[in-house]
Structures are given as C-alpha cells and as structure tokens.
Amino acid sequence: MTDRLAAREEILQRLRRVLSAGGPMFRGEPPAASAVESRMTVADVRDDSQSLADQFAASLEQALGSCELVESREAVADVVVRRIVAWAAELEAPTVDGTTVDVLSWAPGELPVPELEDRMRERDIRLFVPADLHEDQSRARAAASVIGLTSVNAAFASTGSVALVPGPGRSRAASLLPLRHMILVPMSRIYPTVEDWLRSLRQADRLRDLLQRSAQIVFVTGPSKSADIELILALGVHGPKVVHAVVFDDTNGG
Amino acid sequence: MHWAKDAAEAGRVIAKIADHHGVKHVVKSKSMVTEEIHLNDTLERRGIRVVETDLGEYIIQLAQEPPSHITAPVVHKRAEDISELFQRELGMHPTTDAVEMCAVARTALRGEFLDADMGISGCNFAIAETGTMCIVTNEGNGRLVTSMPRVYVAVAGIEKVVRAVDDAVLLWQAATRSATGQEATVYFSMSSGPRREGHADGPEVMHVVLLDNGRSRILERGYADVLLCIRCGACLNGCPVYREIGGHAYGPTAYSGPIGAVITPLLADDMAKARELPYASSLCGACRDVCPVKIDLPRLLLDLRCELAEAGGQPAFESGMAPLLERATLKAYAEISRGSRLYRGVSKVVGALSRLAAGGKGKDLNSLPPPLNAWTRTRAMPSLAVKSFRKRWSERERRTGKGDAE
Numbered sequence: 001m002t003d004r005l006a007a008r009e010e011i012l013q014r015l016r017r018v019l020s021a022g023g024p025m026f027r028g029e030p031p032a033a034s035a036v037e038s039r040m041t042v043a044d045v046r047d048d049s050q051s052l053a054d055q056f057a058a059s060l061e062q063a064l065g066s067c068e069l070v071e072s073r074e075a076v077a078d079v080v081v082r083r084i085v086a087w088a089a090e091l092e093a094p095t096v097d098g099t100t101v102d103v104l105s106w107a108p109g110e111l112p113v114p115e116l117e118d119r120m121r122e123r124d125i126r127l128f129v130p131a132d133l134h135e136d137q138s139r140a141r142a143a144a145s146v147i148g149l150t151s152v153n154a155a156f157a158s159t160g161s162v163a164l165v166p167g168p169g170r171s172r173a174a175s176l177l178p179l180r181h182m183i184l185v186p187m188s189r190i191y192p193t194v195e196d197w198l199r200s201l202r203q204a205d206r207l208r209d210l211l212q213r214s215a216q217i218v219f220v221t222g223p224s225k226s227a228d229i230e231l232i233l234a235l236g237v238h239g240p241k242v243v244h245a246v247v248f249d250d251t252n253g254g
Numbered sequence: 255m256h257w258a259k260d261a262a263e264a265g266r267v268i269a270k271i272a273d274h275h276g277v278k279h280v281v282k283s284k285s286m287v288t289e290e291i292h293l294n295d296t297l298e299r300r301g302i303r304v305v306e307t308d309l310g311e312y313i314i315q316l317a318q319e320p321p322s323h324i325t326a327p328v329v330h331k332r333a334e335d336i337s338e339l340f341q342r343e344l345g346m347h348p349t350t351d352a353v354e355m356c357a358v359a360r361t362a363l364r365g366e367f368l369d370a371d372m373g374i375s376g377c378n379f380a381i382a383e384t385g386t387m388c389i390v391t392n393e394g395n396g397r398l399v400t401s402m403p404r405v406y407v408a409v410a411g412i413e414k415v416v417r418a419v420d421d422a423v424l425l426w427q428a429a430t431r432s433a434t435g436q437e438a439t440v441y442f443s444m445s446s447g448p449r450r451e452g453h454a455d456g457p458e459v460m461h462v463v464l465l466d467n468g469r470s471r472i473l474e475r476g477y478a479d480v481l482l483c484i485r486c487g488a489c490l491n492g493c494p495v496y497r498e499i500g501g502h503a504y505g506p507t508a509y510s511g512p513i514g515a516v517i518t519p520l521l522a523d524d525m526a527k528a529r530e531l532p533y534a535s536s537l538c539g540a541c542r543d544v545c546p547v548k549i550d551l552p553r554l555l556l557d558l559r560c561e562l563a564e565a566g567g568q569p570a571f572e573s574g575m576a577p578l579l580e581r582a583t584l585k586a587y588a589e590i591s592r593g594s595r596l597y598r599g600v601s602k603v604v605g606a607l608s609r610l611a612a613g614g615k616g617k618d619l620n621s622l623p624p625p626l627n628a629w630t631r632t633r634a635m636p637s638l639a640v641k642s643f644r645k646r647w648s649e650r651e652r653r654t655g656k657g658d659a660e
Binding site for chain 2: 007017025026027028059063129131132133134139159160161166168171176195198208211212215216218221223224229235237239240
C-alpha cells in the first residue's frame with residue numbers, strides 16, 4: 001500500500017512541478033479552450049425516423065453488416081424466427097436434444113418484440129439466457145451456440161453502429177461469442193450520430209451515471225474484421241462473422 | 255487502481271495481482287504499452303502462460319518475433335510464412351488462404367479465451383470524469399479479453415487520460431480514420447469496473463495500472479507534444495524511410511517509424527542507446543502532414559539530434575562552437591556558391607579531378623580521401639558529368655529561345 005502511494009506521489013509531484021512552471025507546454029498554437037458540453041459536433045441529418053433508419057441500413061451495409069427494414073411491429077417476430085431457422089439449417093447448428101437449437105440471447109423481457117419466445121419454441125428454437133457465464137456448464141453451452149440475439153440501447157445512422165450496455169438478462173456473450181449476431185433495432189432508438197446520443201444523455205444528466213453504473217458500454221459496427229494477413233480482409237476473426245439488423249417502426253403505437 | 259513509476263514496478267504490480275488470484279493462464283489484447291514494459295517475459299518467468307490474441311500479435315508470438323508496425327504487427331510476413339507456421343504449431347492442413355487461416359486461429363484462440371483466468375489489455379483512452387478505460391479493436395479480441403476471464407487488468411500510460419467521454423469519442427474517431435480509413439472501428443469498449451450484481455458475464459475483479467515509465471520526464475524535458483500521440487500508425491505508413499526499411503530496423507523497441515524515432519530515445523534510460531534513431535529520417539515532413547493530432551515530428555527529431563550532438567561533445571552549429579573544420583568547410587562552400595563565376599570555375603576543377611580519380615568519365619568513385627572516406631565506405635560516388643547542369647540549362651534556354659540563364 002505504501003509502495004503504491006509512493007509511486008503515485010512521485011509521479012504526481014513531477015507533473016505538478018512541470019505544470020506549475022508555466023510557459024507553453026506544446027510547440028504549436030494552443031487550441032481555443034472549449035466547454036465539454038459544447039465539444040460534440042452534431043451531424044446535419046434529417047431527424048425523421050424513416051430516413052434515419054434508411055441511413056442506418058446503408059451505413060451498416062457499408063461496414064459489411066446487413067439490415068432489413070420491417071414495416072409493422074407485428075411482422076417482426078415472423079421475420080426473426082424465419083431467419084433464425086434458416087441460419088440454424090445453414091450452419092448445421094448443434095442441437096441440445098436432437099431437435100432443439102440454442103440461441104444465445106438477451107432475456108425475452110429485454111427484447112422489444114412481444115411473443116418472440118413462444119414463436120421460437122414452435123419452431124424448436126430455444127432462447128438460452130445465461131445467468132452466470134463463469135459457471136462451467138453455462139460457459140460451455142454459450143460457447144457452443146452459433147447464433148446470438150440481442151437488442152440495442154441505441155443505434156447510429158451515420159456509421160451503422162449500435163451501443164450495447166450489459167445488465168441483468170443482457171449478456172455480453174450474446175453479441176460476441178456466436179458466429180452470427182441478430183440485432184433487433186426499434187426505430188425510436190436510432191440517433192443520427194454517436195455524439196447525438198451522448199449529448200442527449202449529458203443534457204439529461206444521465207451520461208456519467210450510465211458510464212459508472214454499467215460495467216461496460218460497447219459500440220459495435222458490423223462484423224469482426226482483420227486484415228493482419230497480407231492486408232486481406234477476413235470476417236469473423238473473434239467476434240461474429242455475420243451481423244444482421246432487423247429494424248422496425250415502434251413509433252406509431254404499433 | 256495502481257501507479258507504477260517504471261516497467262519493473264508495473265511488472266511487479268501485475269505479477270502480484272496474478273499471484274493473488276492464482277492466475278496460470280493470461281489472454282492479452284494487442285497493446286504497445288505492455289510490449290514496452292516486456293510484460294510477457296515477466297509473467298512467463300513466473301510460469302504463467304501468456305497468449306496474445308490479436309491475430310497479428312498471435313502470429314508473431316508463435317514465430318517468436320517482435321511486432322514491426324503499431325497497428326499491423328505482422329505486415330512483414332507473407333501468407334506462405336504464416337501458413338508454414340500454423341501447420342507446424344497448430345497442425346493446420348496446408349493452405350495459404352488468408353480467410354481459412356483466420357478461421358483456424360479463431361478456433362485455437364477461442365479455447366484460450368474460455369480457459370484463461372486473467373485478461374490484460376492496454377488502453378486507448380482513460381476517461382477521468384467517470385473512471386473508464388477504453389479500448390479500440392476490429393477483431394473483437396478486446397471485448398473477449400475484457401469480458402470472459404474472471405480478472406481483468408488494464409495498463410495505461412499516464413498520457414492516455416482524457417477529461418471527458420466526449421474527448422475519448424472524438425479521439426477514437428480521429429484514430430480510426432488515420433489508422434484504417436474506416437468510419438468507425440468494429441468495436442469500441444468502455445469498461446468502468448467489474449460486472450455488477452445480476453450480470454451474466456464480465457470480470458469479477460478489475461485492476462488499472464497507470465504507468466509513468468519516463469513519460470513525466472518527457473514532459474519535463476519539453477517534448478510534451480509527443481505525449482499527444484494516439485498510436486494510429488499514420489506516420490509509419492506515410493514515412494518513406496519506414497516504408498523502405500520496415501519496423502524491425504528501428505531496433506528492439508515497441509514503437510517504430512517516425513513516432514518511434516522520437517519516443518524510443520526519450521523513453522530509454524540512456525538516450526545514447528538509441529542515438530541513431532533521430533537520424534533515421536529525411537525530415538521530409540510527411541509524418542507531420544498525416545498526423546491527426548498535429549505533432550511536429552521533424553521539429554522534435556531535430557531537437558533530439560541537437561541534444562545528442564551536444565551530449566556527444568559536438569556543440570550546435572548555431573552556437574559558434576562547432577568544430578573548426580566543419581565551420582571552415584561550410585563557410586568556404588557558402589562563399590563559392592555565392593559567386594557564379596567562382597562556382598563555375600571550382601566545379602570545373604572538381605569535375606575534372608573526380609573523373610581523373612574515378613579513371614574516366616561515367617565511372618564511379620569507390621573511395622575518397624579522409625574525411626570523405628566515411629561516406630564512400632558503404633557507397634559509390636558517381637564522378638561528375640563532363641557537361642554541368644548549368645551549362646546544359648543555358649544551352650537549352652538558348653535553343654528554345656528563352657534567353658540567357660545566367
């Protein structure tokens with residue numbers, strides 16, 4: 001403990017000494033000081049949810065993800081279940097008991113689509129919502145899952161990114177371990193840019209709280225990528241190889 | 255939260271954390287700072303298995319080589335070399351397909367992630383207002399390192415601290431565009447501590463090590479600019495010298511290229527150990543032009559050269575204390591260049607002498623008398639042409655009717 005304090009004191013003392021000496025610290029012209037609150041630039045985008053959704057889809061595709069826009073909220077469950085069944089067949093997903101396929105998922109209550117779990121069960125798809133992934137059995141089960149399903153805290157039209165904040169019933173693993181990741185994006189959560197989201201959180205005085213309260217916030221933009229071998233692009237090096245967003249309109253009461 | 259004055263102290267702190275939690279197996283995401291403090295050696299000496307998980311770092315760890323680039327550590331290797339390595343070390347079937355090799359590495363490394371009891375990462379930005387450590391990756395290994403093992407340690411140089419979330423996001427975007435030209439990296443993870451009550455995953459314990467290791471001394475010595483670096487690697491990609499010689503030519507350092515030529519001597523306990531590095535630049539300024547945080551690297555390189563010259567008993571030229579011969583030569587050169595008649599005469603004589611010494615026109619001089627022999631020891635000097643440039647130019651001007659050049 002004393003060692004730790006000694007190092008801290010020594011480093012801080014030297015920094016204080018240099019900083020209190022005054023004079024210019026950097027070679028170039030110092031930039032004008034600005035308040036943190038005004039530092040974010042906000043993109044000039046039309047704010048209606050349909051055009052934001054279109055732009056989000058285009059940006060995600062540019063990041064080599066894929067996206068489909070579903071007209072009505074009622075149709076979402078159908079679209080999702082159909083696609084997951086197709087994925088399971090394509091990937092020859094391992095089954096738990098000969099017929100049932102695990103989908104590593106956020107808890108049904110954290111997914112903004114009602115009745116999804118029942119509709120899945122009809123097609124032999126089971127949502128696996130781990131309680132503790134440091135426990136061997138559920139770790140092994142999560143590791144064997146090839147499909148992940150989550151929603152988002154926010155999505156960003158300019159880059160096709162999504163913000164994921166872990167919590168109870170919202171594992172990090174669901175968006176990370178499986179080869180394919182399906183993301184449910186309600187239009188009301190799409191912001192023009194990351195900055196817009198952060199600024200709105202700061203204005204509501206929720207930004208610090210969110211960062212401190214959540215163990216982690218992660219921005220995800222498309223599938224995992226590497227170009228380490230001869231600069232040839234490979235997808236799915238550690239994270240998912242396929243990232244597919246299902247965007248739907250939740251703004252008209254639907 | 256830990257503070258470390260130097261590499262040795264950081265190593266001790268992390269080893270102690272590992273001991274405390276009975277750690278046997280560590281997974282790491284790519285981090286230049288842990289490379290800087292040789293953390294892998296420290297942990298491996300204590301019998302801990304350390305696995306690099308960035309694909310490039312994993313490859314060079316298997317090959318037992320240091321990285322050659324800040325963001326693309328294995329850019330010096332061909333697919334064939336990597337294939338051979340994977341066949342030998344991982345029992346891969348023969349292929350040189352990059353995508354297939356990535357899949358093989360994914361399977362091998364996934365096992366490591368699930369099995370490891372400690373994750374170690376560097377840190378791109380540390381946010382002061384919320385106590386948050388940010389890491390930027392494209393592969394996803396950063397997320398796995400910060401999420402799967404029970405213990406997570408983030409190591410950050412003290413210059414990584416930024417004031418607000420907004421600053422971190424801004425710098426993330428700057429680094430992304432300058433490193434790869436993407437709109438956003440695939441992953442940007444901001445970790446503010448261990449998993450909370452009810453969370454299924456995430457570390458149970460999180461430690462942060464703030465490392466000085468010469469950084470406050472850099473500030474003290476007036477090289478604060480270099481601490482602004484966000485490690486995007488743009489100056490390496492833009493540098494004609496780096497592109498020609500590659501990262502390994504910068505010696506046993508974590509940082510190569512123009513930024514490495516400044517940081518490495520500054521971080522060294524004795525600057526003379528890296529004395530060639532500030533000279534490994536033509537000062538063309540390409541690095542300054544591409545730098546997203548506007549570090550004037552050529553200026554800093556010149557300052558370092560000046561310091562080195564003074565430390566080596568060679569006072570700066572401007573101070574009027576330079577060696578007599580050097581001063582006399584440059585004075586004479588200035589005098590000769592100033593008058594066109596004198597210049598013409600001298601260049602005629604020197605040209606004739608050079609051809610005589612080389613043994614005929616168009617031949618090379620393989621050795622010059624001292625003190626110029628140092629130059630010809632490793633190079634050949636072409637003899638001067640019979641017709642000088644000035645003569646050719648004035649003839650050309652006369653031919654095209656543009657008047658006299660002189």
